[in-house]
Amino acid sequence: MSMNEVIAVLAAIFVAPIIGGIVAGIDRKVTARLQGRYGPPLLQPFYDVFKLFGKEKMIVNYWQIICAYMYLAADVLTVVLLALQSDLLLIFFVLAVGGVFLVIGALAAESPYSQIGAQRELIQMLTYEPLLILVFVGIYLETGSFKISDIIANYHEPLLLSLPLLFVVLGYALVIKLKKSPFDIATSHHAHQEIVKGVLTEYSGPYLAIIEISHWYETVFILGLCALFWHTNFIWMAVLLVVTYFGEVLVDNICARLTWRWMLPHAWTGGLIMSFANYFWIYEKIK
Amino acid sequence: MKSFINKSRVKSPWLIHFDCGSCNGCDIEVLACLTPVYDIERFGILNVGNPKHADILVVTGTVNHRNKKALRNVYDQMPEPKVVVAVGACGTTGGIFREAYNVVGGVDKIIPVDAYVSGCAAKPESIIDGVIIALGKLAEKGKKVDQGIFERLENTQNFIKNR
Ligand code: SF4
Numbered sequence: 001m002s003m004n005e006v007i008a009v010l011a012a013i014f015v016a017p018i019i020g021g022i023v024a025g026i027d028r029k030v031t032a033r034l035q036g037r038y039g040p041p042l043l044q045p046f047y048d049v050f051k052l053f054g055k056e057k058m059i060v061n062y063w064q065i066i067c068a069y070m071y072l073a074a075d076v077l078t079v080v081l082l083a084l085q086s087d088l089l090l091i092f093f094v095l096a097v098g099g100v101f102l103v104i105g106a107l108a109a110e111s112p113y114s115q116i117g118a119q120r121e122l123i124q125m126l127t128y129e130p131l132l133i134l135v136f137v138g139i140y141l142e143t144g145s146f147k148i149s150d151i152i153a154n155y156h157e158p159l160l161l162s163l164p165l166l167f168v169v170l171g172y173a174l175v176i177k178l179k180k181s182p183f184d185i186a187t188s189h190h191a192h193q194e195i196v197k198g199v200l201t202e203y204s205g206p207y208l209a210i211i212e213i214s215h216w217y218e219t220v221f222i223l224g225l226c227a228l229f230w231h232t233n234f235i236w237m238a239v240l241l242v243v244t245y246f247g248e249v250l251v252d253n254i255c256a257r258l259t260w261r262w263m264l265p266h267a268w269t270g271g272l273i274m275s276f277a278n279y280f281w282i283y284e285k286i287k
Numbered sequence: 288m289k290s291f292i293n294k295s296r297v298k299s300p301w302l303i304h305f306d307c308g309s310c311n312g313c314d315i316e317v318l319a320c321l322t323p324v325y326d327i328e329r330f331g332i333l334n335v336g337n338p339k340h341a342d343i344l345v346v347t348g349t350v351n352h353r354n355k356k357a358l359r360n361v362y363d364q365m366p367e368p369k370v371v372v373a374v375g376a377c378g379t380t381g382g383i384f385r386e387a388y389n390v391v392g393g394v395d396k397i398i399p400v401d402a403y404v405s406g407c408a409a410k411p412e413s414i415i416d417g418v419i420i421a422l423g424k425l426a427e428k429g430k431k432v433d434q435g436i437f438e439r440l441e442n443t444q445n446f447i448k449n450r
Binding site: 028036037044045047049054202237 | 291293295296298299301323326328329330331337339340342367368403426429440
């Protein structure tokens, strides 16, 4: 391991949650402003998490503890792999493992609310994972590699220009992954939308805090993935990230939530059509 | 670290609203606190639907023999530290339903209450006030969580003794 890699790993582990927490704070502030409210302070997510760490440990069974920690570990690992510019497919599988552990933890409790939440979370995973794979395949077709380091080294124009439709598909998948409205089916950040609290019903106190921190890592991972679409210029990358995230918050606020019966077919047909249109475009260009 | 956690407790209270046989007058006022006019999220207060995530239990309405078990159950599911706010004339004393055959009385007949909000229906402003008073108690209780179980239950013991 070179010095740079060590620094990248440390940054991924220690800086990523701070960025993720601040992004979550901005998210809540912007959401409040869009709803005509003043909104909580910027550091509110940190207060929430530290408060949760200070609460009594209340568990239903020991599986929940393992699952919460595994979920955190998987999410940290995705961010670390991203920082090490590793293989996109490997990152994808680690991400999937993390998601599965969240579901297992919810299924381990007998509460019907968390069971329903877990089933819905599985359906959400079923929806966004093929879309993510389609996006990664598109990146491969365009650049000839799944490895992020190769892409950055050998490909010298923004991916967004050749994969605009796939970026839309990625945005679609990420709304589902971040559980924002209209796809906040498994659990919701807003009060009183989900049956009790969906997958998160049975996690409480410090374990909920761990899951919250994993969400911050996830946010950073997702922003990193979007950044890959404009890796050539730092300023445009930042603009792209801000626009994408603001778009997601906007969609979150103007949409009512939908059922999974709507989500699954529409996400798949829309995603497939756009991906294949984009593949066709790449194919024509290469030819 | 500990002091930051204690500060966070006051800055991020999540409340659960339990309707214990209210006439819905007080419920609507509690929900009004969430609207842009009052916006309790300014104080970091979130309205959660899950007792396992909540710090503050806001109870509206009288307790009757049917729902006292439910109230007890919701209270027991909340992890420490936790506080209870009784809202409205009904929540504090039983209100106009006090003499009814099925009514037990105020919330404090069943669980320990930390702050009382008067009014029929209670104004959103006074509900927010009551929650803020409860937050002071939450900070005190927070310090106790780190102590042993007997110190923690001191309040409850006193309450039972004085009843
Ligand atoms: S205090 Fe008044 S408004 Fe509130 S629940 Fe009782 S009767 Fe209804």
